Amino acid sequence: MELKTFTENQQYCNSLTNYSRRKTIPVRIGDITIGGDNPIVVQSMTTVDTMDTQGSIEQCIRMIDSGCELVRITAPSIKEAENLQAIKDGLRKRGYNTPLVADIHFTPNAAEVAAKIVEKVRVNPGNYADKKKFEVLEYTDASYQAELERIRERFLPLVNICKTHCTAMRIGTNHGSLSDRIMSRYGDTPLGMVESALEFLRICEAENYHDIVISMKSSNTQVMVQAYRLLVNKLEEGGFKPYPLHLGVTEAGDGEDGRVKSAVGIGALLEDGLGDTVRVSLTEDPEFESPVVKTLINRYANRPEASGIIPISNYPIDPFAYNKRTAVEVANFGGGNVPRVITDISTVGITVPKDLKCVGHFYLPELDKWKMNDQGCDYIFSDKSPVPFMLPNGLKEILAYDTWGNQEDQKNKLPAIDLDHLKEKVKLHETLNFLLVSSENIEEAIPYLNNELPLIIVLFSNCEHQMQAIRRAIVSLIDAEINLPVVPKVSYSEKDAEKTMLFSATDVGGLLIDGLGDGMVIGLDQLQLRDKEEKLAQVKLHNSVSFGVLQAARTRMSKTEYISCPSCGRTLFDLQETTALIRKRTDHLKGVKIGIMGCIVNGPGEMADADYGYVGSGKGKITLYKGKEVMKRSVPSENAVDELIDIIKEDGQWIEPETTDHE
Template sequence: MELKTVTDNYKYCNSLTNYSRRKTIPVRVGDLFIGGDNPIVVQSMTTVDTMDTKGSIEQSIRMIESGCQLVRITAPSIKEAENLRKIKEGLRQRGYQTPLVADIHFTPNAAEVAAKIVEKVRVNPGNYADKKKFEVLAYTDASYQAELERIRERFLPLVKICKEHGTAMRIGTNHGSLSDRIMSRYGDTPLGMVESALEFLRICEDENYHDIVISMKSSNTQVMVQAYRLLVQKLDEGGFKPYPLHLGVTEAGDGEDGRVKSAVGIGALLEDGLGDTVRVSLTEDPEFESPVVKTLIERYNHRPELSGIPPVEDCPIDPFSYNKRKSEEVVNFGGANVPRVITDVSVIDGMQPKELKNTGHFYLPELDKWKMNDQGCDYIYSGKEPIPFMLPNGIKEILDHDSWKDHSDRKNKFPALSLDQLKSNPELHPSLNFLNLSCEEISTAIPLLSNALPVVILLSTDKAHQMQALRRAFISLLQAEINLPVVPKVKYTDADAEKTMLFAATDVGGLLIDGLGDGIMIGMDRLAMANREKALLQIKLHNSVSFGVLQAARTRMSKTEYISCPSCGRTLFDLQETTAMIRKRTDHLKGVKIGIMGCIVNGPGEMADADYGYVGSGKGKITLYKGKEVVKRSVPSERAVDELIDIIKQDGQWIEPEVSDHH
């Protein structure tokens, strides 16, 4: 990352160091307002077939009871759009006034019907007026203009209906379904995503229609964050109104992976005050989505606006493209190394070999050997008490400096010291030392640091504005041209498992997306750890969340990635069951990305990132992809997973799973 001043680069947010929400116009959706000074709105989407009126009503009620304030329902054709009336009436009769959103993709006529019934419609610019054929098209300015006129003709009737009926609209760009026209001019880029939305927005503004919310979704968290930031910048530059933003990461998956991936993208934007309504897309029943959104956004309800963190005058980070911070290589930190995972086990006294499995490494007593794992930590921080047995080759131990100094094996263990200890000119390890540094000490520390020191900084803060404090410290190091590797060390006192996942993903993931950080460490809370079993479970959680955050930020692939959509009324098979089945048979293929899509709407384009794809194409029929290419059509679903594995085998990407004792 060359050091340059890009002061204008963070016009996308009010402040990089305080919590300050972007001011937007309020958009009315039924009795609800999105944006303005209103709280962030929680939304989700039904998965039942839209023609199943009773099922849709019951599921909507379960969603509303779980905290959902806005219910989205797919309307792939006119008959579903018309059935939204029955669903709405059924909900009103049961006493639920929650506004409904119709989700429209390829069918302008369905959108026009739905806009007269529900409070909001969502259109996807990439496939509202365009058919996607993955063709590269050459345009002159005149022929491009003619295409824009064609889009205007298709889109104008909907704008007029929305204006007449007081219906709000979301212009929802999806990274995976950009039109061939946009792809041909802008490529598969955040700028292409923004331009795709602005084309539709200009038509709305020409008609003096402003009840609009905008989204820039992608299953790649880096692309998603860059696109939203760029959108805000372009809205300001282009003299548009400051429209509210709907945040979401598409196809995040399920379980811990889905939560971590969603929080990396959504959390990074919330930290900078962006986002007025949020949906977390999990491959789970929709009533499980809203509580996750609530946990993410409630963090900001009580956060003071002023943080006391020094402001950033000249920002050396480009927020619109990924550039990794340049760092010296210290053993296997920094330089071209992947980010490292340090797992804190310092609360456990007298650790047993079998307990090390909580750090991702397995001891096989019958063979008296260790089974190393792609999600086993690189370093163990044991604090004052050294681990009482020989660690497997490949894991290194970090001890507090005083304990290290008295240890017989100072060559294979590494010291962690404080700034005060560093000032007193202590004995150091010749190749690797860890410096515990709080963000608040950074200006005192900089004069004592040099790029020649064999030091990795463990950077932490006690501030509520954890991510902003860490980012500010990184900026100070960049400005001082201190290129030592830095590992953010975060800690969440009294946080349950879900909060730990979501907060670590927000705070460290948000930094990694901007190229900041050479690892991750989630600290343990000694006071809260009186119970050994609980402590071991927490160590296990911290270790797996650490790998999940690195994977979700696209900085270290340690497991198979599933780009799976959250299911909806268009889905042509049981998505949760299928995802679980595919995961069971392929989750040992490290770094392979498999897209699992319920239907073609989020199909090959939304899987633009995936190596292989499994897409519903009819009842009981599956189309299999390699990249964007169809390899097999209409495969019966009972054979489809086997055939998917055959394609992976033919491609030379398959490895046989090891039979080990931990699966």
């Protein structure tokens, strides 16, 4: 363990440069064990009504067959909790012994019933013994202690039942459902999330009950990562046992966005050795979640612990709060600029304007004009294959230095240099240049760098531990007081689209979460692509994923964000269909955040910092929100999307979508 890696009171992981999984106590759940030396456990949650016994059984089987090792089922009342026995019996008769988890909100009596049936119970400390009214409360130390005693009395029966029946428990804090009491004392913060869980954990430990897993979920990836790190820190600081962690990003959404957002948060923690069980919360059928989790965690199954990366003696970043690394402004990088997207087209062979559709730039021949969508990249890296036509305004081309030197137009095209060029002090572009340097060679480059150079450092690594290697190199730059902008570059050898999404979101997202990075580029250099169509498709994927990673890390908002829960047995409408409809009507609202929640449990609190909310409040009834303020109640579902749009219009955030066919 690199004990001197962090400043005082900032320790949260074993190592920032090696892959070293945090050692936890093992927690037995039926036939599986979470934590200890055991592999990371895959889990998911049903979406069928819990009272639909046969439907629940069939869905559980589909989930288990897809790789799910732990199945969670909602139990919103006693009747659903009791029906867990029928579901469990039905699964056992079919030969499935996968442990079941009861998901509890608001109803301690249902938890007490479920704990006698299933192998694990999940409770949310924000609503287990509290009612959320979004009120600011004043407490003296004595009155706060009285509240803690009230919680203890409400929670203790469940602890005793779990002890008696050898039932495990997850204490699952959600950012969006912190109690008014916690919010009033700690605010809407990672510390509030951690303290919410520790209140319940102290009760468990006082009763000598330790079969516990803890989670710190949020839809905001920065908050989520900070909360998990702080939890580990506080467990150590407070003398608690090292309990296993359940990782997840709430309301991640669906498709590419859901996968990228999940990987930014979950992947950043996995890279640092945190996490013992994982659920990816997608607004899709639950059997699609487990394969995503398996792709994420399989990266670490055989990863060697030793990386060969020089240890970090002192990490200059606060791991519990977001602060962007200070970078001088070079052109539109660094300073107060948003991170930039550089898209690699080096092996494609771009020959005609229509080829640039893959990077979000569209040529309209009838108008002889260019248009750009919300994912129009800022720069293209052509390497040794210059684009043979005039590029649209706003799009710049980066070329290998020798190729750039042979261009007539050396002003509007930009050079990429290597370490040898830097040492030789070759002639540079007067305003913007790109240094391609490996993290392994950054120490060699530092003596030749200064903050007056018109230079962007594009950092890549040939190491299996890409994120740790690039992070180490950026720390070296910080230590040397080199404040030039840095753009991480990652490359992968597999053409698998999902792996590209998940791995790049993990490797670059983990850096952006800590404020490290002024852009990103996904390289083509490790890929063997057959024909031009395949190359264009891969470039389009890389370009889209780059914008998605920047958005998921909360560093550049380029499109509408949907904070959409994954559905469960509590959901009061077809969440997937509704999400698709809302997305179709609103996906042109750049930077607007819309929460789509299946029931009141996941709203309004769980919508986190959504600008607008669409929440199921009864069969066929929707409650519409602006922020956390109710705007309309009991809106018939057939009218609710129109009325949501009316609220957005009244708030001055609506723009009419363009009618074009260029995409």
